Amino acid sequence: MKVSYFPGCTLKTKAKQLDKYTRKSAEVLDITLEEIENWQCCGGVFTTARDEIATKLSSVRALSEAAKKDQILVSVCSACHNVIKQTNNAMQTDDEFNFRVNQYIDEEYNGEAKVMHFLELLRDEVGFDKVAEKVKKSLEGKKVAAYYGCLLLRPSSVMQMDDPENPTIIEDLISALGGEPVIYPYRNECCGGYIALENPESAKARSNKVTDSAAKSGAEIIVTACPLCKYNLEKNGSEIPVVYFTELLAEALGVKEEN
Amino acid sequence: MNNSTENLQKEIIRSSGVNPKKCMRCGKCSATCPAYDEMEYHPHQFVYMVENGDIQPLLESKSLFQCLTCFACIERCPRGVEPAKLVEAVRLAVIRKQGANHLKADDIPALLDEDMPQQAIVSALRKYSK
Ligand code: SF4
Ligand code: SF4
Numbered sequence: 001m002k003v004s005y006f007p008g009c010t011l012k013t014k015a016k017q018l019d020k021y022t023r024k025s026a027e028v029l030d031i032t033l034e035e036i037e038n039w040q041c042c043g044g045v046f047t048t049a050r051d052e053i054a055t056k057l058s059s060v061r062a063l064s065e066a067a068k069k070d071q072i073l074v075s076v077c078s079a080c081h082n083v084i085k086q087t088n089n090a091m092q093t094d095d096e097f098n099f100r101v102n103q104y105i106d107e108e109y110n111g112e113a114k115v116m117h118f119l120e121l122l123r124d125e126v127g128f129d130k131v132a133e134k135v136k137k138s139l140e141g142k143k144v145a146a147y148y149g150c151l152l153l154r155p156s157s158v159m160q161m162d163d164p165e166n167p168t169i170i171e172d173l174i175s176a177l178g179g180e181p182v183i184y185p186y187r188n189e190c191c192g193g194y195i196a197l198e199n200p201e202s203a204k205a206r207s208n209k210v211t212d213s214a215a216k217s218g219a220e221i222i223v224t225a226c227p228l229c230k231y232n233l234e235k236n237g238s239e240i241p242v243v244y245f246t247e248l249l250a251e252a253l254g255v256k257e258e259n
Numbered sequence: 260m261n262n263s264t265e266n267l268q269k270e271i272i273r274s275s276g277v278n279p280k281k282c283m284r285c286g287k288c289s290a291t292c293p294a295y296d297e298m299e300y301h302p303h304q305f306v307y308m309v310e311n312g313d314i315q316p317l318l319e320s321k322s323l324f325q326c327l328t329c330f331a332c333i334e335r336c337p338r339g340v341e342p343a344k345l346v347e348a349v350r351l352a353v354i355r356k357q358g359a360n361h362l363k364a365d366d367i368p369a370l371l372d373e374d375m376p377q378q379a380i381v382s383a384l385r386k387y388s389k
Contacts, residue, residue: 008378009378009381010376010377010378013376013377014374014375014376015378041377041381043382043385044378044381044382044385045328045386046328047347047385048275048276048341048343048344048347048348049274049275049344049347050273050274050275050276051274052351077378079378094276150327150328150330150331154330154331154333155330155334155341156334189331190293190329192293193327193328193329193379194378194382194383195294195325195327196375197362197367197370197371197379198324198362198383198387199297199325202294202297205296206293206327226378227378228376228378228379228382230376231374231375231376234374235374
């Protein structure tokens with residue numbers, strides 16, 4: 001299967017492992033990730049204002065590129081996926097926004113592309129059962145806490161990945177890899193996000209709630225799909241390690257290089 | 260169009276797409292807001308203050324820069340009011356003014372540590388600056 005891939009700025013810099021293990025895992029699973037040519041940063045957060053046009057053009061260009069190739073547009077960073085999917089939804093549902101965006105781009109675009117997070121690609125296109133078949137090194141009952149944060153699930157009317165309050169997608173992947181998913185109360189609450197820059201205390205309070213909640217529930221490790229979540233949880237002293245879900249995936253598939 | 264409160268109110272409602280009249284004042288948005296303690300005006304207050312045209316205090320409030328854009332209030336409002344969209348529209352009404360950026364590119368190096376992901380910087384710039 002060939003898909004369009006939007007890595008995003010952080011995956012080329014501070015979150016190289018997220019990118020690397022996504023690519024390695026994709027290879028094992030017969031997915032070809034075709035990187036969008038000349039992609040530009042998504043901007044990190046979706047601006048809900050309907051009259052914000054220029055800030056959404058980078059997403060529209062990536063979407064239009066994927067649509068032209070008739071490929072699914074896949075990202076693995078929670079933030080990129082959230083921005084791109086919400087932008088696509090705005091192109092489909094907000095005529096005024098759509099009209100204004102189309103004044104800036106060469107070829108008309110009306111939200112035709114299909115947008116998926118890498119997790120959804122694994123669940124809906126590959127199938128977690130197929131992923132399980134390719135496991136070489138089971139996680140052997142490792143207790144893994146999935147941290148969803150905000151951006152994968154919300155707003156659920158647009159993201160449509162999973163039940164926003166009782167998600168299972170990452171837990172199901174963990175099970176497929178032989179791990180034991182740990183359900184804990186704060187798995188879909190905010191880590192503080194970009195507030196870390198200006199008000200690190202606020203980010204600390206948010207992040208500690210998440211990591212304490214995961215640790216108390218018996219987790220040995222936390223997985224995330226978001227570089228900023230990982231930063232906040234680690235920076236604020238998580239007792240247990242925080243890794244990208246793709247790292248565990250690559251490990252289970254036997255393609256993680258030893259450090 | 261002048262800068263009257265009435266016009267500003269219309270502009271905020273138009274740009275956010277929110278209909279504050281749908282709010283039933285249940286407070287669920289504020290109860291679920293992770294930035295509650297840091298915000299002087301809470302999400303439900305944004306809703307009724309915009310509805311009442313009581314916008315000046317919001318324009319001056321630091322609350323605008325404490326919202327985490329976590330979409331929790333958008334997700335959990337039982338009436339589909341989507342309060343964070345109003346927070347966004349009011350914030351834009353502030354930072355779109357010449358020289359009113361909350362965060363300047365020159366301020367950023369001092370706020371960084373070596374692990375800070377690029378995502379934090381681009382997100383903050385998007386939220387705090389034009
Ligand atoms: S989006 Fe902002 S206002 Fe709404 S719950 Fe999150 S932090 Fe609070
Ligand atoms: S949750 Fe919705 S209905 Fe309830 S106070 Fe907030 S905006 Fe109003």
